[in-house]
Every structure is written in C-alpha cells, then in structure tokens.
Amino acid sequence: MRVGLYLNEPRGADPIAELRETIARAAEDGFASAWLSNIFGLDALTALAVAGSQTPGIELGTAVVPTYPRHPAALAQQALTANLALGGRLALGIGLSHQVVIERMFGYSFERPARHMKEYLDILLPLTRGEKADVQGETLRADLALSIPGTGLPVLIAALAPRMLELAGSMTDGTVLWMTGPRTVAEHVVPAITSAAERAGRPAPRVVCALPVCVTDEPGAARARAAEVFSVYGQLPSYRAMLDREGAAGPGDVAIVGDEAEVRAQIEALGQIGVTDFVAAEFSARERTRDLLKTLL
Incomplete structure (x- = not known):
C-alpha cells in the first residue's frame, strides 16, 4: 500500500508558494503522492501544475475536480496540459460533487447523476488516451479530438454508491x-x-x-x-x-x-x-x- 498526503488548502498571502513548499516537503519526506481538493479555493489542476512542476518523483492528484461545471473535453484538455507540466505525474480524480452545490450554487440539474458520470467518462476517457470522442448522449455530446501529446493519464472517480462503483471498476483506474x-x-x-x-x-x-x-x-x-x-x-x-x-x-x-x-x-x-x-x-x-x-x- 502506497502512502500519500492530503494537501490542505493554502491560506497564506502567497498560496502557490505555500503549496510548492508543502509538495516539496512531502516529496523530501518520501511520500508516494499528494492530493489537492478542488472546492472554492485554488483551481486544483492549475495549482498542482504550477506548484508541483519543480518537484520530481511524487505523484500529484486531484481529489476531486467536480464534473458538472466543465465539459469533459475542456477538462481533458486542462488535465493533459497539467500532466505535461508535471512530467506525467498527474492522477486525475473527478467526482459529481453534491446536489446542494451543483443545483443551488451552479444552477445545473443533478438529475440521474450516474447517467451524467457515464456520459462524462464516455467523452473524457478517449480524449485522455489520445483518441477521438464521438458521443451523442442524453445530456453530453462531443465530436472532437485533442492534439496534446502524451497518454496514460490515470483517471479515478469518487465512487460510493453501487452504480458509481460499477462505473469506477468497469471504466476507470479506480x-x-x-x-x-x-x-x-x-x-x-x-x-x-x-x-x-x-x-x-x-x-x-x-x-x-x-x-x-x-x-x-x-x-x-x-x-x-x-x-x-x-x-x-x-x-x-x-x-x-x-x-x-x-x-x-x-x-x-x-x-x-x-x-x-x-x-x-x-x-x-x-x-x-x-x-x-x-x-x-x-x-x-x-x-x-x-x-x-x-x-x-
């Protein structure tokens, strides 16, 4: 079993510098990974790409990026870019978030969240593998490919309910x-x-x-x-x-x-x-x- 650290949201005047120091210490201490949430503070993917690019060796993951506010193609593009900046050390964790956040704060429907995640993965996963996404779902559609080099980006989903665990096991890395x-x-x-x-x-x-x-x-x-x-x-x-x-x-x-x-x-x-x-x-x-x-x- 690998042991990693959950990164606290930086609260100082220079949060990127603070995050950089935290990641560097985690790597120096020998931890296998470090994970950052994407809630209402720093954008996790951007922050990890900037703060972690000069610290080699340690896997950096998002735990997790909410799916609803970003089209899966946009998220794939950002994640592949961040992965390049990190030399292939990114683990992309994504999740549904919560009804109170998605409906009340963002104004999206939270109806049938497992359907949403299935369609999201149908688009996201091919793009992270360097393939074309051609999906006409009930709520999400895509017909495009990305030109960003690099494949093999691990994708994991926050899964607790049975249907979500089925999607995690059958489609993603965990x-x-x-x-x-x-x-x-x-x-x-x-x-x-x-x-x-x-x-x-x-x-x-x-x-x-x-x-x-x-x-x-x-x-x-x-x-x-x-x-x-x-x-x-x-x-x-x-x-x-x-x-x-x-x-x-x-x-x-x-x-x-x-x-x-x-x-x-x-x-x-x-x-x-x-x-x-x-x-x-x-x-x-x-x-x-x-x-x-x-x-x-």
Missing part, C-alpha cells in the same frame, strides 16, 4: 474515497469495484482512501476535534450514507487517531482489506503525526 471507514471499504467498496473491473476485463483498480489522521495520547479530544473540523461531511448525503453504513455517528468516528502503535495498526489494516493508496489528512499534532507516517513509507 476510486478516490473520503470519509469512508474501514468496514465500509472492506464490505462495500472493495468487493463492488473489484468485481466490476473483473467483469470488464480490466486490471485491479486503485482504491485511494483518504482519512483524517492524528497521533496523540488523547484520542477522545482528537476525535472531538475531527468532528468539529470535518462536521460538514456528516451532513452531505453521500458521506452521511457511508457513515451510517459504518455505524459512525460522525466524521470523528472514522478518523484514525491514537498513539503511534495504534495509528500504525489502523493504517496497516487498510492495506489488508484492499486499499492500494492511503492518503493521510493531518489535522492536529501535525509533526508527531508526520513522524509516524514517515515510518510507514
């Missing part, structure tokens, strides 16, 4: 998970995505699992802090469904917390249930947590 506990990963995510890949004759999919992590001698306080920091994810329906499946009251219950031995054991257990990439979201006691994570590399 899934990017957030706020999904180990029992749900073992009993729901891994079996569904793996069987979908097998039926489609595809290689074993990547399962990128990101969770909050804190090494501490006060686990109760750390879980309370995680519950506060990540409270919104206990309210969004897709994450709420996974927390309910896990039997978790909220985000604090799926955070990985404890002393060094306890955190190590929890992370290593993820590898045993099929997680291929663990991504640590450090949220407290950062230096102590980082010291432990480096021993896992």
Whole structure:
C-alpha cells in the first residue's frame, strides 16, 4: 500500500508558494503522492501544475475536480496540459460533487447523476488516451479530438454508491474515497469495484482512501476535534450514507487517531482489506503525526 498526503488548502498571502513548499516537503519526506481538493479555493489542476512542476518523483492528484461545471473535453484538455507540466505525474480524480452545490450554487440539474458520470467518462476517457470522442448522449455530446501529446493519464472517480462503483471498476483506474471507514471499504467498496473491473476485463483498480489522521495520547479530544473540523461531511448525503453504513455517528468516528502503535495498526489494516493508496489528512499534532507516517513509507 502506497502512502500519500492530503494537501490542505493554502491560506497564506502567497498560496502557490505555500503549496510548492508543502509538495516539496512531502516529496523530501518520501511520500508516494499528494492530493489537492478542488472546492472554492485554488483551481486544483492549475495549482498542482504550477506548484508541483519543480518537484520530481511524487505523484500529484486531484481529489476531486467536480464534473458538472466543465465539459469533459475542456477538462481533458486542462488535465493533459497539467500532466505535461508535471512530467506525467498527474492522477486525475473527478467526482459529481453534491446536489446542494451543483443545483443551488451552479444552477445545473443533478438529475440521474450516474447517467451524467457515464456520459462524462464516455467523452473524457478517449480524449485522455489520445483518441477521438464521438458521443451523442442524453445530456453530453462531443465530436472532437485533442492534439496534446502524451497518454496514460490515470483517471479515478469518487465512487460510493453501487452504480458509481460499477462505473469506477468497469471504466476507470479506480476510486478516490473520503470519509469512508474501514468496514465500509472492506464490505462495500472493495468487493463492488473489484468485481466490476473483473467483469470488464480490466486490471485491479486503485482504491485511494483518504482519512483524517492524528497521533496523540488523547484520542477522545482528537476525535472531538475531527468532528468539529470535518462536521460538514456528516451532513452531505453521500458521506452521511457511508457513515451510517459504518455505524459512525460522525466524521470523528472514522478518523484514525491514537498513539503511534495504534495509528500504525489502523493504517496497516487498510492495506489488508484492499486499499492500494492511503492518503493521510493531518489535522492536529501535525509533526508527531508526520513522524509516524514517515515510518510507514
């Protein structure tokens, strides 16, 4: 199992410089990957291309870019360009986002989101492979090719529901998970995505699992802090469904917390249930947590 880092949104006066330093340290510490969300701050693809281009070796991923605001051809063009800037080290994670965001903030319909993702992938994937996209879907259409060199860009989707896991396994390189506990990963995510890949004759999919992590001698306080920091994810329906499946009251219950031995054991257990990439979201006691994570590399 590869171990990576979840990159916090830079808050300083020079966010690109801050992000560059964070990526450089992650690479220096030996992490396999670093992942940046695309929410309402920096554009993740642009930021990673600029901030990560001078730091070789480490994979840089988006976790995730929402699909609805960008036509898949436009996203393919931007992702392939960013991948060139990064020397082929980009992992493109995409996702549906949430109904409250897509309908209320962007004004798009969130009707039948799995249909949207299927049509989106029908266009995006050929273009990232250097092929022409010729798709006449119900909601998305394309008839074009791109002239950007380079292929082999891994594409992963945020997949939690059964239909989305079917798409992830049968069409893409895997899934990017957030706020999904180990029992749900073992009993729901891994079996569904793996069987979908097998039926489609595809290689074993990547399962990128990101969770909050804190090494501490006060686990109760750390879980309370995680519950506060990540409270919104206990309210969004897709994450709420996974927390309910896990039997978790909220985000604090799926955070990985404890002393060094306890955190190590929890992370290593993820590898045993099929997680291929663990991504640590450090949220407290950062230096102590980082010291432990480096021993896992």
